[in-house]
Amino acid sequence: MTNRATLRILVAALGMLCLPNAFAAPNESQDARPTAAIMLAQTCAGCHGTEGYTRGDALMPLAGLPRAQFIRAMEKFADGTRESTVMGSISRNLSAKEIELMANYFASFPENPPIAKGGKL
């Protein structure tokens, strides 16, 4: 067996081991996505895509962003250490608690798109 073939099997196996998590997500997500978090996070989707899944590479995808990274980015936008267009203003309009709710919400989605559900919601 070549190294590449082994790798391919390993990747496939890992992918499958990850699958049950995708199905478990609805239960876990109940807590990660309280209405207060949805209310805040849905305001982002106009630019960053529904549930934070973005097309193209200009606007940052938010789905699956680790919560600490989301919070750090918002803090840096707010204090100006990270340059931005709209994000400086938006981040300064949010409280630390609100940013945490949004961070939890986006972290609750898998970074890679979930499995297609056969063309229907």
Next chain:
Amino acid sequence: MSAMNRRQFLKISSAAAAAATPLMAAKKASAAAAHVVVVGGGVGGATFAKYLRMYDPGTQVTLVQNEKDYQRRYGSSEVIVNHIADSALNISYDDLKNYYGVEFVFDTVTGIDFDKRQVRTQGGTTLNYDRVVLSPGITFDYSAVPGMTEELADTKIPHAWNAGPQLKLLRDQVNKLPIDGKVIIVPPPAPFRCPPGPYERAGLITQWMLERGDKNPSVTILDVNNNFPGDYNMVHLWNRFFGMNVPKDFTPFTQIKYTPEQLATLKTYDKPAKLQWIPGNQGGRVLKVDADTMTVEAEAGKFQADLINLIPPLKAGKIALDLGLADASGWCPVDPTTFESKMHPFVHVIGDSSLADPMPKSGYSANNQAKMVALQIKSLLAGNGVIEPIEMQNTCYVAAGPKNFSIFVTEFFREKDGKIIEGDQPPLLPFNASDEAYRLCRVYEESWIENFTHDTFYKPYWA
């Protein structure tokens, strides 16, 4: 595949089957479930229908739309200067129908029986509702401008504020402009749909003429308003690139004025500007239009032009006016937390038609109002009451005109003491913004259009 992997695979397969069952059950139960009717398939109506089905798949949603071949309005001025094809504005309702399970009736709503909670259409359909959400856009008050008629708008002086044939007419007129031709743009009195829009058009047309090789194009904005969102950056750029003097007594929309030091860095010109903005306090108010001589008479004098783009004063969508959902302002008063009409219960008005001041009448506002109201209606239908607090946002990227110079406006909204209030953060680029910041706005603007259209009308990318 090893034995362990095979077992794992079987486990997953049965999990998949189990996961699919509740979804199907929910669909079947929906026939007896709550019914929400949406009137209007623009940004507000489409976003609402999509998100209510996402958040509350057990609720039946029927969208009544009068235009089968709908074109998005936001970003449509890019068509008139040939940045994008007219067909790029076309919207398909297939995903709302097939993926989200929204039912469609392509027809015109003629009445709503508020007591029986029924929507009636021209074609004779009657729809019962638990809640009805209207997002009927805008109507044009031609009678407010002496000399202006709907027929003229369709044939000679297009407003092109609703995409469609008038937008193509305006594009053709722009493309036929004589060298160093004269253009007049007349924005409606505020509040109106897309507050920076007429100014973006002026900038785009000026730049288009310059790129064509015109040495002295003449684009004039005759304006009843004294300011507009984004003016702080736009006036700065027009001064730098289009030879425009800062208008006398200029007080920007945000009330953030140029400091004396900043003003000293702006230029003063003594020859006519390529783009000239005459605000209301400088005589910009239009008194009448003469289509035969292509002359616009304003307080500041008479202006003859090769092209007139006059956007008449706007009001709420026709059905909202006909049903008495608007007040004397011409717009529909609503509760700021639910957007339920103050005129009738179980009726919600979102988007341009709603009186949601200080939220601008933008596509982004309509999109955000729609999602917020979807959460509220889900909660109300479940008997759980109104959700508080609420948050909404608006973000608009706007082309200033000069190539690779775009700006933005952004605001965050909450409710306080029965009113919508705006966050206190400056919603603009700073005065000393770099050229790179303006260019980045242009990059984001293009990407935003794509993501926003998807968030409003389409299924997820991965589905």
